[in-house]
Amino acid sequence: MTRVIAVASGKGGVGKTTVTANLGIALSLLEEDTLIMDMDINMANLELIVGLEGKQVTLQDVLAGKDNIYNAIYEGPGGVHIVPAGLSLPNLKYIKRERMEKVFDQLIGNVDIILIDSPAGLERDALAAMSPADEMVLVTTPEVTSLTDTLKTKLLAERMGISILGVVLNRDKYDDDFLTPEEVEAIMDVPILCIIPENEDLISFFAHGTPVLIEEPESPVSTTFMELAAYLVDKEYSMPEIPKKSFISKFIDGLLGNTPFKPRKHQGY
Ligand SMILES: Nc1ncnc2c1ncn2[C@@H]1O[C@H](COP(=O)(O)OP(=O)(O)O)[C@@H](O)[C@H]1O
């Protein structure tokens, strides 16, 4: 059975795409067959952060009836399947959101998990992105405005029969001017799934299309995403032990010209 999970928030810019991309990669690394669908068609940027920009067939083409969904699925970092929305300004004249239902009919049953990167707000596009979902991960930053908007998203999703898995508190700043995790949990009335601090690396990886989980798999933020993924699929995750090389083996490596192991730089697919 395919699980369809929307990643949503009230406001834009709170980290939905960052969370969706990294969660999708983490689920794939845990051997869950995962597909990420960028349904934020007007503000699409998922493909940029996973280094998949410029693909010929995108969700826009599928919703315009020009191509089929199978031609819009690309392999991304960590083996996650990605459907990019296309970066060009959508030609709304041709895009028929009703075609989305057929797309989901074709995908359901063929993967373990579909993650939806949703548009912000409560308008038509946001509703269209939520409607195929059975479950939802909410994202908020610790500002009151972000939280109140995400609360509205939560209430609407519940009305639509979507089960709320919890909230990711992103860009936490541990500062008096911001809400504490306890306050966020109390106001949202759902569990906090994880807390991701303000993290300069995420901005830099975002800008370069190189996900942190691939570039720095042992970093605290990567571990947080792996733990979140493991929790959502009820699997165990423990950080892999990094084998410490003895002086002798380092010396032999040096003699043989072996370079130390570095995670493979993502080249795009
Ligand atoms: N924890 C974080 N720390 C620092 N910057 C972040 C963090 N999460 C996201 N960002 C940055 O915030 C910006 C908006 O994130 P994005 O994922 O596009 O949000 P949304 O999809 O909700 O609009 C991006 O530049 C991203 O790199």
Ligand SMILES: [Mg+2]
């Ligand atoms: Mg986004």
